[in-house]
Amino acid sequence: MEKSFHRFSELFSQLGLRMDAAGIGEFLEAHAPLPADVLLADAPFWTPSQATLLREELLEDADWAEVIDRLNSALRAPRGRS
Numbered sequence: 001m002e003k004s005f006h007r008f009s010e011l012f013s014q015l016g017l018r019m020d021a022a023g024i025g026e027f028l029e030a031h032a033p034l035p036a037d038v039l040l041a042d043a044p045f046w047t048p049s050q051a052t053l054l055r056e057e058l059l060e061d062a063d064w065a066e067v068i069d070r071l072n073s074a075l076r077a078p079r080g081r082s
Contacts, residue, residue, distance in 0.1 A: 032077060036076070
């Protein structure tokens with residue numbers, strides 16, 4: 001079975017977050033870097049439904065898993081502060 005390709009912005013939409021470039025940037029700026037000992041789905045800023053979506057999609061290695069991995073990496077990267 002062939003997996004679908006999902007965009008970063010589509011994941012933000014699925015999570016009920018702003019999906020435009022500015023909204024994504026603001027989210028990453030506000031929440032990165034995520035500590036190494038915190039699993040992505042366990043981060044304190046997710047609602048229960050957002051955490052469930054992230055956890056289930058990764059467990060099932062679903063279509064969203066690749067873009068969720070990208071989000072995880074983006075949240076682990078140090079962000080510049082002005």
